[in-house]
Amino acid sequence: MLILTNEPEHEREREKSRFKVALRAISRRTLGQGLGFHREVRNLGLGFGNVRELQTFSLPDLPYDYGALEPAISREIMQLHHQKHHQTYVTNFNKALEQLHDAMSKGDSSTVVKLQSAIKFNGGGHINHSIFWKNLRPVREGGGEPPKGSLGQAIDTQFGSLEALVQKINTEGAALQGSGWVWLALDKEMKKLSVETTVNQDPLVTRGSMLVPLLGVDVWEHAYYLQYKNVRPDYLKNIWKVMNWKYASEVYGKECA
Amino acid sequence: MGSCCNNLFLPSSHPLASDFSQHFRCPKLPYLQRKGMLHGLQRASKVLAYYGLKTPPYKLDALEPYISQRTLEMHWGGHHRDYVEGLNKQLEKNNILYGCTMDELVKVTYNNGNPLPEFNNAAQVWNHDFFWESMQPGGGDMPKLGVLQQIEKDFGSFTNFKEKFIESALTLFGSGWVWLVLKRTEKCLAVVKTSNAITPLVWDDIPIISLDMWEHAYYLDYKVHNHHKGLFLFSIVNPSLIDPWGSSMQNDKGKYVNVFMDHLVSWNAATARMARAEAFVNLGYPKIPVA
Numbered sequence: 001m002l003i004l005t006n007e008p009e010h011e012r013e014r015e016k017s018r019f020k021v022a023l024r025a026i027s028r029r030t031l032g033q034g035l036g037f038h039r040e041v042r043n044l045g046l047g048f049g050n051v052r053e054l055q056t057f058s059l060p061d062l063p064y065d066y067g068a069l070e071p072a073i074s075r076e077i078m079q080l081h082h083q084k085h086h087q088t089y090v091t092n093f094n095k096a097l098e099q100l101h102d103a104m105s106k107g108d109s110s111t112v113v114k115l116q117s118a119i120k121f122n123g124g125g126h127i128n129h130s131i132f133w134k135n136l137r138p139v140r141e142g143g144g145e146p147p148k149g150s151l152g153q154a155i156d157t158q159f160g161s162l163e164a165l166v167q168k169i170n171t172e173g174a175a176l177q178g179s180g181w182v183w184l185a186l187d188k189e190m191k192k193l194s195v196e197t198t199v200n201q202d203p204l205v206t207r208g209s210m211l212v213p214l215l216g217v218d219v220w221e222h223a224y225y226l227q228y229k230n231v232r233p234d235y236l237k238n239i240w241k242v243m244n245w246k247y248a249s250e251v252y253g254k255e256c257a
Numbered sequence: 258m259g260s261c262c263n264n265l266f267l268p269s270s271h272p273l274a275s276d277f278s279q280h281f282r283c284p285k286l287p288y289l290q291r292k293g294m295l296h297g298l299q300r301a302s303k304v305l306a307y308y309g310l311k312t313p314p315y316k317l318d319a320l321e322p323y324i325s326q327r328t329l330e331m332h333w334g335g336h337h338r339d340y341v342e343g344l345n346k347q348l349e350k351n352n353i354l355y356g357c358t359m360d361e362l363v364k365v366t367y368n369n370g371n372p373l374p375e376f377n378n379a380a381q382v383w384n385h386d387f388f389w390e391s392m393q394p395g396g397g398d399m400p401k402l403g404v405l406q407q408i409e410k411d412f413g414s415f416t417n418f419k420e421k422f423i424e425s426a427l428t429l430f431g432s433g434w435v436w437l438v439l440k441r442t443e444k445c446l447a448v449v450k451t452s453n454a455i456t457p458l459v460w461d462d463i464p465i466i467s468l469d470m471w472e473h474a475y476y477l478d479y480k481v482h483n484h485h486k487g488l489f490l491f492s493i494v495n496p497s498l499i500d501p502w503g504s505s506m507q508n509d510k511g512k513y514v515n516v517f518m519d520h521l522v523s524w525n526a527a528t529a530r531m532a533r534a535e536a537f538v539n540l541g542y543p544k545i546p547v548a
Contacts, residue, residue: 080480084509121430177377178432178453179472200431221432221472226480230335230473 068138072238074227089125124201137244147245151252170236184215188255214248310341313389323516337385344378367459380454393523400524411446425450426514437466463534475513
């Protein structure tokens with residue numbers, strides 16, 4: 001519900017809010033395609049217009065069918081991974097954020113601190129998986145095609161060849177104990193590529209604030225178990241057939257422009 | 258995959274035998290002789306200690322319908338076996354670690370928080386041995402006598418302990434284990450969760466029961482409902498399996514954890530382990546006879 005003050009300095013806020021209402025209506029009609037979140041504007045009742053926004057995050061749609069990545073990744077896995085695992089991260093992320101909002105407004109600092117691990121885990125899960133879906137593409141839409149242009153050149157310069165890079169990522173991914181991710185990262189300051197690993201659902205920035213993820217591979221067991229059982233190296237070998245290098249090149253081009 | 262045919266092993270159904278993990282693998286010897294690696298051992302007795310894959314104290318289909326034979330074959334025959342073979346391969350190169358018992362190896366390779374590369378394999382072998390023996394067909398129910406008394410003393414009631422255990426299992430981030438341990442310095446039982454391969458053994462505490470919360474432990478059985486319709490329907494009929502935390506994925510983990518507590522956990526093994534632990538940790542008040 002929107003309760004807006006009439007003070008002139010909030011004219012723009014009101015405009016923004018009207019726009020948001022309209023946007024929300026549109027987004028609801030298009031079933032949230034492509035939009036990762038929608039906003040609710042809440043006034044905390046303090047007459048000076050302390051408008052605090054509580055964003056809720058929602059599960060992004062896959063840009064392809066669940067079965068489109070066969071046989072590299074099975075339909076069953078894609079469905080479970082997207083509808084159950086990613087959805088759970090989103091749900092719990094929203095829950096944690098709501099609890100954080102309450103704790104902050106009550107000034108309960110110990111709860112604020114206690115919630116940090118849940119936010120890191122579930123928020124990280126949401127962030128990482130959102131990138132992951134974009135990293136994959138069905139073969140007929142260009143999945144698996146090697147990178148050309150500036151990213152391809154950078155890979156050849158810094159790793160020797162694409163095969164060498166893939167080999168490095170696969171080795172690090174297979175060696176990762178427990179649950180985590182392996183990334184092709186770009187240091188946007190140094191303009192250097194690197195291979196990084198993160199544990200659990202830690203996002204790439206925890207390994208360096210200048211790091212931008214170009215490609216991420218989920219090596220949690222849920223990402224491959226139903227199809228590849230405990231043979232993680234096979235999963236890592238096959239996932240390159242549906243890797244979306246176009247996305248990586250776009251991100252690389254944007255950061256290195 | 259129901260038997261480990263080329264390893265000799267002590268009957269692991271005896272709970273107190275869980276520390277005897279040295280298995281003598283004579284077939285390795287000629288290979289090493291060829292590689293010239295025997296060195297000074299040629300004149301000593303011709304046996305080298307390696308670690309073998311211990312079979313669980315029950316057949317692989319004995320835990321149906323709670324844990325399927327397929328999962329046990331995968332989990333024990335695949336994962337656990339890989340850890341054992343990985344460990345043996347690592348030990349071939351590093352003979353400082355020869356001759357330890359499994360417990361010692363875990364503590365030594367943990368290296369006070371800076372684990373050596375062998376730690377992961379060693380700890381996971383130990384963890385899985387412990388886990389198989391923490392379960393039994395027809396398990397669950399309640400502990401008796403001393404274990405129950407200690408639980409009631411340290412948690413208030415068995416229900417409290419059960420809730421705490423389940424909550425820990427469901428709030429574990431990533432891969433790990435949940436344990437009921439006897440803490441050596443505090444002299445009380447506690448529920449502890451650890452990540453990846455860590456075991457309370459490295460903090461010198463005494464584990465009593467463990468539950469594997471790595472995804473491979475429950476994924477095949479509790480993720481895909483249409484493959485295990487029977488189990489799913491069973492869980493609808495049996496209200497004790499309904500997960501109180503309510504989120505759709507927690508329900509799968511929740512079902513697994515509840516099933517473990519209600520039908521699989523071996524309180525017999527726990528009793529034996531507690532009995533042994535009391536030789537090292539003084540739990541009770543001395544019984545001073547009244548004249």
